[in-house]
Amino acid sequence: MQITKRHLIFLEEAKRAFIENPHYETYRNEENNLIALRRGEDRDCIEIYKLSGRVGFFAQMMADV
Structure with missing residues (x-):
């Protein structure tokens, strides 16, 4: 799988x-074809x-809460 600009x-x-929503654990795009955990x-x-598989794991993207 190649990670794209999209x-x-x-x-x-x-x-x-x-x-913006610290209680969120998941987020989906409007097209409902990508999900972030x-x-x-x-x-x-x-x-x-x-929906067809994993894109990538991005470590340490969020500031400490």
Whole structure:
């Protein structure tokens, strides 16, 4: 799987959603074909999946809460 610009744009969109809504654990795009999961012991990581499979695991994306 290749990470595309569309995936990175969604990563930033999900990051904003998690910052604005600290209780969110998941976030989906409007097309409902990508989902972001808040992960990690410190909840500072974002893992993205396509409905057809995983896009990537992005470590330490979120500031400490």
